[in-house]
Amino acid sequence: MIPRQPVCMCKYTNKxxxxxxxxxxxxxxxxxxxxxxxxxxxxxxxxxxxxxxxRKVNPLIHIEQVTKRYPAKQREQEVIALQEITLQxxxxxxxxxxxxxxxGKSTLLRILxxxxxxxxxxxxxxxxxxxxxxxxxxxxxxxxxxxxxQHYHLLWSRTVRENVAFPLEIxxxxxxxxxxxxxxxxxxxxxWERRDAYPSELSGGQKQRVGIxxxxxNDPFLLLCDEAxxxxxxxxxxxxxxxxxxxxxxxxxxxxxxxxEMSVVDAICNKxxxxxxxxxxxxxxxxxxFRDPQHEVTKRFTEGLGGGHSx
Amino acid sequence: MLDQVDWxxxxxxxxxxxxxxxxxxxxxxxxxxxxxxxxxxxxxxHLWENQVIHKSLAVVxxxxxxxxxxxxxxxxxxxxxxLIGTSLGPTAATIPLTVAAAPFFARMVExxxxxxxxxxxxxxxxxxxxxxxxxxxxxxAESMPAMxxxxxxxxxxxxxxxxxAGIVGGGGLGDVALRVGFQxxxxxxxxxxxFILVAIVQVVQWIGDAISRKxxxx
Numbered sequence: 001m002i003p004r005q006p007v008c009m010c011k012y013t014n015k016x017x018x019x020x021x022x023x024x025x026x027x028x029x030x031x032x033x034x035x036x037x038x039x040x041x042x043x044x045x046x047x048x049x050x051x052x053x054x055r056k057v058n059p060l061i062h063i064e065q066v067t068k069r070y071p072a073k074q075r076e077q078e079v080i081a082l083q084e085i086t087l088q089x090x091x092x093x094x095x096x097x098x099x100x101x102x103x104g105k106s107t108l109l110r111i112l113x114x115x116x117x118x119x120x121x122x123x124x125x126x127x128x129x130x131x132x133x134x135x136x137x138x139x140x141x142x143x144x145x146x147x148x149x150q151h152y153h154l155l156w157s158r159t160v161r162e163n164v165a166f167p168l169e170i171x172x173x174x175x176x177x178x179x180x181x182x183x184x185x186x187x188x189x190x191x192w193e194r195r196d197a198y199p200s201e202l203s204g205g206q207k208q209r210v211g212i213x214x215x216x217x218n219d220p221f222l223l224l225c226d227e228a229x230x231x232x233x234x235x236x237x238x239x240x241x242x243x244x245x246x247x248x249x250x251x252x253x254x255x256x257x258x259x260x261e262m263s264v265v266d267a268i269c270n271k272x273x274x275x276x277x278x279x280x281x282x283x284x285x286x287x288x289x290f291r292d293p294q295h296e297v298t299k300r301f302t303e304g305l306g307g308g309h310s311x
Numbered sequence: 312m313l314d315q316v317d318w319x320x321x322x323x324x325x326x327x328x329x330x331x332x333x334x335x336x337x338x339x340x341x342x343x344x345x346x347x348x349x350x351x352x353x354x355x356x357h358l359w360e361n362q363v364i365h366k367s368l369a370v371v372x373x374x375x376x377x378x379x380x381x382x383x384x385x386x387x388x389x390x391x392x393x394l395i396g397t398s399l400g401p402t403a404a405t406i407p408l409t410v411a412a413a414p415f416f417a418r419m420v421e422x423x424x425x426x427x428x429x430x431x432x433x434x435x436x437x438x439x440x441x442x443x444x445x446x447x448x449x450x451x452a453e454s455m456p457a458m459x460x461x462x463x464x465x466x467x468x469x470x471x472x473x474x475x476a477g478i479v480g481g482g483g484l485g486d487v488a489l490r491v492g493f494q495x496x497x498x499x500x501x502x503x504x505x506f507i508l509v510a511i512v513q514v515v516q517w518i519g520d521a522i523s524r525k526x527x528x529x
Contacts, residue, residue, distance in 0.1 A: 113437055115436060115437060139440070140439060141439070142437060142438065142439035149430060153430040153431045154434075155449065156453070156529050157452045157453050157455060157526070157528060158452070166448070167438045169448070170435075170438050200528055224437075
């Protein structure tokens, strides 16, 4: 029996969506009982024949030993942006990557949608090895990975609605479908009234909402946030983070975000990786890392948050 | 006052100038736009990096921009003869005008496209757009105001160039101003032709600015 709500409760009371492949099992193979043990495996039983199997549920993103070097140029030395990074992001995670500027978090985020190619190591997204995808396949994958940016990167020549329509045009959607979908999305982010405004007429928070609506247009399974709240005031930051959290819970979209503010991680993430000079120095559940920070950098990051996590 | 002005000649010359400028502006844009786009996207780290094409194009553009226009016209008149059978008249003059102005416009296109925010390009990449879409819907669409200003400046330059071209056989206001005005000591004719040229430049600039403002939502 799997509860038909697409989430289950687990450790640290994070809500995690049940992998779609388990529903398929129940429907197609007449499975009666399924124990889904977060995060990696599922135990499945079938009535009558005492059928039993343990199935490994693959993480949504699996990065193994990824290194990224920028080769030396005439006057600059070789830069090692990422050094043997290994990490997994599960379906339903809000995964925070923190670090000071130059730590390599931006490169790591761009590795996930193939904007940066690793020098060595492997990246699996949704079960696919990114390295073997053709250009066309990679573009199709990217249409299913939303991305939002610190400086929004909206097209200022387009209205709010036309901006949200852009990814749908890229995906080759029909006109009436684009109209319907853009209305849906703009109502969701609370900007339907401003649909004919140009980005230059909007506040920072509103621009980021357009960015989010645009990122969600093609029903992504993953949302990448590149310092998405770093240019916003605290109040707007809270509302944008709230929106990201709602998207994660209601639509089951996995989120990977990079930030230099621990308060962002504290607010919405369930897992965190702390980076320094291209390496992950600490990785784990947010509560655990906050309660007992091991590395110097992590301690510095968590200091500012006060003692709210001792319990 | 103005009784020495032959209005029929002036009218015909004005039409010739407008024809020369109109046609050569059109072909300059048709030729210079793809050239400018190619210059940008073949540059290092851009959409379609190709140093060989980039460097060759840059050399071609610089050669044509380096040669003084009056010399270029003289060199290119044989080309008009080859292409349309004559080197006389406003139609023949459009060929050297276009060849001279296209590299100039290509550089303006290049500047306009380089102003497009790199982040916006990255966002389009992240959305899974292909190169063609990025060129059309991001690069060109986002640089439209600068592009319109570029076309305006090019058109104004072409009005000036067309006066040169007129002198060596193209006809038009420049030709009339020189032959009928200056060389025949008919100052009124010289002034009227100059005034009309200035008026055309003003109108072109005014229209260009208006369109540029209308498409600018920054």
